[in-house]
Amino acid sequence: MTxxxxxxxxxxxxxxxxxxxxxxxxxxxxxxxxxxxxxRAQAGTIKIGFPVPLxxxxxxxxxxxxxxxxxxxxxxxxxxxxxxxxAELLVRDDKLNPGEAATRTLELIEKDKVNYVVGxxxxxxxxxxxxxxxxxxxxxxxxxxxxxxxxxKDWSKFTFHEALNPHMTAGAVGRYAFSKFGKKVVYLTAxxxxxxxxxxGFESAGKPLGVQTLADIRHPIGANDYSAxxxxxxxLRPDVLCICNFGRDQVNAVKQATEFGLKEKIxxxxxxxxxxxxxxxxxxxxxxxxxxxxxxxxxxxxxPTAKAFNDKFRAANGxxxxxxxxxxxxxxxxxxxxxxxxxxxxDTDKVVEAMRNLKYDFYKGPQYxxxxxxxxxxxxxxxxxxxxxxxxxxxxxxxxxVETPDEKNLRSCADLGHKA
Amino acid sequence: MSxxxxxxxxxxxxxxxxxxxxxxxxxxxxSLIFGxxxxxxxxxxxxxxxxxxxxxxxxxxxKNFWLCLVLVPLGVGSIGLVVERFLIRPLYGxxxxxxxxxxxxxxxxxxxxxxxxxxxxxxPFSTPAGLRGAVDIGIGHFPLYRLFLIGATGVLVLGLxxxxxxxxxxxxxxxxxxxxxxxxxxxxxxxxxWLLVFGIGTGIAGLSGILAAPLQAVxxxxxxxxxxxxxxxxxxxxxxxxxxxxxxxxMVGIVVAMTSLxxxxxxxxxxxxxxxxxxxxxxxxxxxxxxLMG
Numbered sequence: 001m002t003x004x005x006x007x008x009x010x011x012x013x014x015x016x017x018x019x020x021x022x023x024x025x026x027x028x029x030x031x032x033x034x035x036x037x038x039x040r041a042q043a044g045t046i047k048i049g050f051p052v053p054l055x056x057x058x059x060x061x062x063x064x065x066x067x068x069x070x071x072x073x074x075x076x077x078x079x080x081x082x083x084x085x086x087a088e089l090l091v092r093d094d095k096l097n098p099g100e101a102a103t104r105t106l107e108l109i110e111k112d113k114v115n116y117v118v119g120x121x122x123x124x125x126x127x128x129x130x131x132x133x134x135x136x137x138x139x140x141x142x143x144x145x146x147x148x149x150x151x152x153k154d155w156s157k158f159t160f161h162e163a164l165n166p167h168m169t170a171g172a173v174g175r176y177a178f179s180k181f182g183k184k185v186v187y188l189t190a191x192x193x194x195x196x197x198x199x200x201g202f203e204s205a206g207k208p209l210g211v212q213t214l215a216d217i218r219h220p221i222g223a224n225d226y227s228a229x230x231x232x233x234x235x236l237r238p239d240v241l242c243i244c245n246f247g248r249d250q251v252n253a254v255k256q257a258t259e260f261g262l263k264e265k266i267x268x269x270x271x272x273x274x275x276x277x278x279x280x281x282x283x284x285x286x287x288x289x290x291x292x293x294x295x296x297x298x299x300x301x302x303x304p305t306a307k308a309f310n311d312k313f314r315a316a317n318g319x320x321x322x323x324x325x326x327x328x329x330x331x332x333x334x335x336x337x338x339x340x341x342x343x344x345x346x347d348t349d350k351v352v353e354a355m356r357n358l359k360y361d362f363y364k365g366p367q368y369x370x371x372x373x374x375x376x377x378x379x380x381x382x383x384x385x386x387x388x389x390x391x392x393x394x395x396x397x398x399x400x401x402v403e404t405p406d407e408k409n410l411r412s413c414a415d416l417g418h419k420a
Numbered sequence: 421m422s423x424x425x426x427x428x429x430x431x432x433x434x435x436x437x438x439x440x441x442x443x444x445x446x447x448x449x450x451s452l453i454f455g456x457x458x459x460x461x462x463x464x465x466x467x468x469x470x471x472x473x474x475x476x477x478x479x480x481x482x483k484n485f486w487l488c489l490v491l492v493p494l495g496v497g498s499i500g501l502v503v504e505r506f507l508i509r510p511l512y513g514x515x516x517x518x519x520x521x522x523x524x525x526x527x528x529x530x531x532x533x534x535x536x537x538x539x540x541x542x543x544p545f546s547t548p549a550g551l552r553g554a555v556d557i558g559i560g561h562f563p564l565y566r567l568f569l570i571g572a573t574g575v576l577v578l579g580l581x582x583x584x585x586x587x588x589x590x591x592x593x594x595x596x597x598x599x600x601x602x603x604x605x606x607x608x609x610x611x612x613x614w615l616l617v618f619g620i621g622t623g624i625a626g627l628s629g630i631l632a633a634p635l636q637a638v639x640x641x642x643x644x645x646x647x648x649x650x651x652x653x654x655x656x657x658x659x660x661x662x663x664x665x666x667x668x669x670x671m672v673g674i675v676v677a678m679t680s681l682x683x684x685x686x687x688x689x690x691x692x693x694x695x696x697x698x699x700x701x702x703x704x705x706x707x708x709x710x711x712l713m714g
Contacts, residue, residue: 255635260562
């Protein structure tokens with residue numbers, strides 16, 4: 001392996017770095033970021049590193065992210081690329097593991113010489129990737145939910161956040177659900193950053209409405225049985241049960257809550273109601289569950305760019321529609337490529353400037369990155385799962401509310417620690 | 421904690437028993453195979469997952485849950501027979517690690533095959549129509565399906581116990597576990613017994629899978645966490661002990677239910693704390709014989 005040989009030649013490396021080099025092919029630790037920008041600028045193709053959890057519990061979502069990202073790449077290349085340079089997507093499996101993600105990202109930057117990094121599907125993993133990219137001065141556009149990534153502690157000028165964050169998502173769902181279904185709330189929360197941030201989002205949206213938290217029950221992430229939490233929830237008699245977990249956990253929790261007959265008296269709400277989870281869980285189980293999302297394919301009924309994106313996705317994937325997180329893969333890649341074109345350069349600093357000035361409508365209506373934290377200001381959809389009146393098997397939700405893009409629904413720049 | 425009533429406590433215990441039933445089902449298959457064959461079957465969770473998928477698939481074809489409850493254990497058990505005959509049999513007489521590694525790898529082969537056949541995302545399955553809904557059991561409403569699950573587990577355990585303790589075939593199985601050499605001398609083909617025991621053990625794993633399909637998301641990875649739990653139950657009960665598997669399964673279920681009520685964050689850890697405690701006091705498990713692994 002050439003990388004091992006390289007690393008042996010270089011002196012002054014720690015044992016750990018040499019091990020990393022041998023295992024992951026990371027051989028060039030110690031170079032300064034500026035030297036790298038020069039190396040990157042000379043490269044032929046525009047390379048986008050795309051670390052996502054292809055294996056593990058979010059594999060289905062991650063594969064959809066890749067499919068959608070490939071559409072953005074193809075569009076760019078079909079339009080002739082940028083000054084004759086074509087784009088290429090370098091997909092890596094981060095295995096939903098922050099350490100693995102850091103290694104893969106370092107390898108993408110140093111060995112593959114990617115120009116930009118887009119990807120991730122986990123609050124913790126994106127922070128890990130962001131740590132690497134901000135240190136190396138490489139643009140990272142995260143397509144996964146997180147509040148922390150906007151905060152000054154983790155943020156850098158190279159950090160962009162195309163996905164929604166928990167504050168926006170839970171906020172939109174909370175404002176809709178609490179005013180409609182009642183003010184007494186129980187949370188069933190996955191005990192990690194994602195869950196905690198969602199609860200905080202719900203509570204800050206609920207405060208002005210006078211919402212009362214009866215209990216916040218925290219369950220270990222990856223639990224497969226929630227039945228033991230349900231009798232207590234039932235006896236608390238809430239109006240709304242917010243199930244703040246993700247993926248398989250969401251399917252299991254909703255399945256068992258339905259089984260226990262909780263839906264008869266309690267409205268079940270999820271901050272992020274996943275398309276893939278709904279498909280895996282089935283119509284009866286998710287019937288009536290309300291949640292938030294960044295994207296649902298039926299937006300195509302009202303938004304032309306959604307229709308255009310869906311049609312491209314359908315054509316490339318045998319008629320399948322893009323999922324919520326999948327669509328983010330498209331937006332995350334397309335924003336970076338569009339910014340490079342607009343900047344007239346692939347140079348990192350110029351592309352950062354161009355992204356900051358971008359006003360775009362790629363697939364869900366107007367969006368832009370907020371100046372202080374590079375959070376994409378965008379619409380949040382509130383959807384309800386249905387089992388009847390389905391147009392086809394993909395028609396699983398009704399869009400029951402839309403919060404239009406508005407900075408007042410984001411945490412303020414001062415709250416995040418930014419100087420306005 | 422506010423709102424704690426006797427009804428809630430009792431309901432929590434019933435929830436724990438239902439939860440424990442799944443543990444019992446998984447652990448008896450695992451324990452049976454270990455007790456008779458001294459094989460630590462790391463593919464047990466994968467057999468369970470295959471049972472769930474086979475059940476959902478067959479239910480789609482037949483629309484008859486009861487028929488599936490018969491067909492799935494037969495189907496998964498048949499896979500178990502093939503695995504024993506062609507993969508595990510060559511490893512008898514070798515180090516205990518060899519079949520362990522084999523079944524560990526086999527688990528991944530099953531998971532990957534299911535991913536290829538049915539996709540990564542998992543497939544939907546709801547409780548069959550006749551068993552849906554919650555019924556009033558005097559202390560509150562409880563899902564009918566979970567009551568059915570408790571009953572089904574009871575019937576299965578009783579049947580298995582009668583089979584092993586009261587039939588001539590069961591006698592041969594028990595003798596085979598005690599001293600296979602003597603059994604050979606008596607002119608009985610031990611390899612056939614081991615084949616059958618492995619088939620029964622994996623068949624029960626498949627049955628637990630289809631029984632759990634209405635409770636859980638049916639996904640290729642659904643067997644991974646339950647495998648760890650099933651091992652804890654067998655270790656607590658004593659490796660190879662049927663009565664141990666039943667007692668420990670119910671115990672673990674109730675412990676999980678109670679920690680979920682009072683310290684929800686600890687629900688997952690509580691199982692392992694219980695195991696550590698039991699092992700400190702009784703290293704061979706509650707009903708285990710000492711020195712079986714030695």
